[in-house]
Amino acid sequence: MKTKKELKKEFIIQGALALFAKNGFYTTTIPDIAKSLKMSVGNMYNYFKSKDILAKEILKHISHYLGEKLKNINEKDISTQEKTKQIVTVYFQTAELRPEMIDYFLRVFLSNREVFKEGCEGMICVNDFITEIMIYFEYGVKNGELRDQDFFSAFGLFMGYLGGMVFLKGENILPNELNSYIDDISNNIYKALKV
Amino acid sequence: MKLLWLNLLSCNGNVHSFLNYPYIEKFLKDFSFIYHPTLKTSYSLQDIVSQNIDCDILLIDGTLEDGHTKADVDIKTIIEKYGTKAKKIITIGTCASFGGVFLNNEESKYGLHFRQTQPHYRYQELKHKTINLSGCPIHPETLVNTLYSIKKDYELKLDVYLRPKEFYATTIHNGCTRNEYFEYKIDNHKFGNLEGCMFYDHGCQGPYTNGSCNKILWNEINSKTRVGHPCMGCTEPTFPKNNLFETKKNMGIPQNLPLGVPKRAYLSLAGVAKAFKIERFEIKLMDN
Numbered sequence: 001m002k003t004k005k006e007l008k009k010e011f012i013i014q015g016a017l018a019l020f021a022k023n024g025f026y027t028t029t030i031p032d033i034a035k036s037l038k039m040s041v042g043n044m045y046n047y048f049k050s051k052d053i054l055a056k057e058i059l060k061h062i063s064h065y066l067g068e069k070l071k072n073i074n075e076k077d078i079s080t081q082e083k084t085k086q087i088v089t090v091y092f093q094t095a096e097l098r099p100e101m102i103d104y105f106l107r108v109f110l111s112n113r114e115v116f117k118e119g120c121e122g123m124i125c126v127n128d129f130i131t132e133i134m135i136y137f138e139y140g141v142k143n144g145e146l147r148d149q150d151f152f153s154a155f156g157l158f159m160g161y162l163g164g165m166v167f168l169k170g171e172n173i174l175p176n177e178l179n180s181y182i183d184d185i186s187n188n189i190y191k192a193l194k195v
Numbered sequence: 196m197k198l199l200w201l202n203l204l205s206c207n208g209n210v211h212s213f214l215n216y217p218y219i220e221k222f223l224k225d226f227s228f229i230y231h232p233t234l235k236t237s238y239s240l241q242d243i244v245s246q247n248i249d250c251d252i253l254l255i256d257g258t259l260e261d262g263h264t265k266a267d268v269d270i271k272t273i274i275e276k277y278g279t280k281a282k283k284i285i286t287i288g289t290c291a292s293f294g295g296v297f298l299n300n301e302e303s304k305y306g307l308h309f310r311q312t313q314p315h316y317r318y319q320e321l322k323h324k325t326i327n328l329s330g331c332p333i334h335p336e337t338l339v340n341t342l343y344s345i346k347k348d349y350e351l352k353l354d355v356y357l358r359p360k361e362f363y364a365t366t367i368h369n370g371c372t373r374n375e376y377f378e379y380k381i382d383n384h385k386f387g388n389l390e391g392c393m394f395y396d397h398g399c400q401g402p403y404t405n406g407s408c409n410k411i412l413w414n415e416i417n418s419k420t421r422v423g424h425p426c427m428g429c430t431e432p433t434f435p436k437n438n439l440f441e442t443k444k445n446m447g448i449p450q451n452l453p454l455g456v457p458k459r460a461y462l463s464l465a466g467v468a469k470a471f472k473i474e475r476f477e478i479k480l481m482d483n
Binding site: 151 | 458469
């Protein structure tokens with residue numbers, strides 16, 4: 001069971017996540033976040049000592065959220081083809097229902113790498129998510145569905161594709177809803193990765 | 196104590212290994228062989244198969260095969276005769292324990308109580324007194340210390356494959372001098388060099404192979420991994436595998452993970468460890 005302090009931290013993370021994703025990292029200040037949550041600035045610092053620390057905790061929060069969704073898929077006794085479709089579905093659903101999460105990843109984390117340089121070395125802060133993606137790939141190769149290759153070649157193809165589609169959606173370029181692309185994109189990814 | 200060393204399908208590697216035991220003269224004062232394939236003994240193989248000579252411990256070396264004879268007597272007859280009267284039976288090496296290199300997918304060949312990981316029941320009535328000492332070859336100290344344990348009535352606890360936990364409970368990784376590289380997931384090894392870990396690219400099976408090679412050194416000096424050669428998993432029922440110098444990976448993840456470590460735990464730790472570039476592990480420390 002989570003403590004009162006942990007629940008409060010989560011509350012701050014949710015609020016800050018929305019503001020960072022909407023306004024960007026540098027233009028969003030701790031007073032902005034405090035104001036949106038009806039908290040005093042001083043009280044905010046009781047939970048997060050700096051904006052950088054908060055930014056890293058948000059990244060871990062998103063990674064954990066998506067990682068848990070992927071873990072559920074990985075633990076199902078289904079083919080890699082079906083898992084591929086379910087991962088695409090989860091990603092697009094998150095982009096529709098919790099757009100701030102994907103926006104944060106694309107527009108804050110990837111665009112402001114200097115903020116995450118210390119404390120989020122390599123993939124540390126997105127470990128939960130990456131671990132599940134690795135398990136998905138590994139299972140696919142092991143059961144003979146996916147071609148064995150360098151992890152990042154496969155990872156870039158998969159996540160770059162999904163990220164690109166969500167970016168296009170965010171720019172209002174896509175003519176249709178993300179959900180309508182799930183079948184085609186799942187098939188494209190699976191065909192590109194399979195043996 | 197009287198020992199009978201019965202040589203079956205074997206390459207004599209275990210004999211060589213045993214003869215390299217540094218204190219063999221002392222050993223031969225405490226034990227005597229009624230028969231050994233290379234040492235001078237009081238009885239010939241012909242005597243062994245035709246007579247009923249006192250024997251305390253039966254040592255079986257090599258893969259068992261249906262129909263195999265020694266001095267024109269079926270090995271089953273010999274094993275049952277001396278196995279029944281012996282206080283203990285010891286399988287020497289992986290061939291006698293699990294089938295080993297001579298198995299060659301032939302159903303007629305097996306270890307005394309196991310065919311690789313599967314139980315084999317032909318000598319079931321002797322199982323309760325058997326100790327398996329796997330290894331290719333057997334580590335001489337494992338063999339000698341097991342024999343002294345029997346002589347001194349020290350009860351050795353055995354694992355599921357009848358191997359003494361004293362020597363097989365931990366992995367070869369235990370005591371490996373390359374642990375720092377393993378911890379930070381850096382292979383950076385070239386064969387023969389003293390630096391680098393061989394688990395990630397070079398096929399080292401140390402983290403999932405049970406044995407004492409890095410705790411009880413060979414010739415009191417060295418081990419495969421210390422000298423720069425990957426562990427080949429020679430104490431395991433699945434020995435030998437193919438591609439011993441290459442780590443089988445699926446999309447970059449080693450197929451065989453350290454013993455008992457769940458995949459998620461391994462990948463999480465690996466993700467953290469790999470995030471840091473540690474210069475000391477990237478350069479040659481001794482060769483430069």
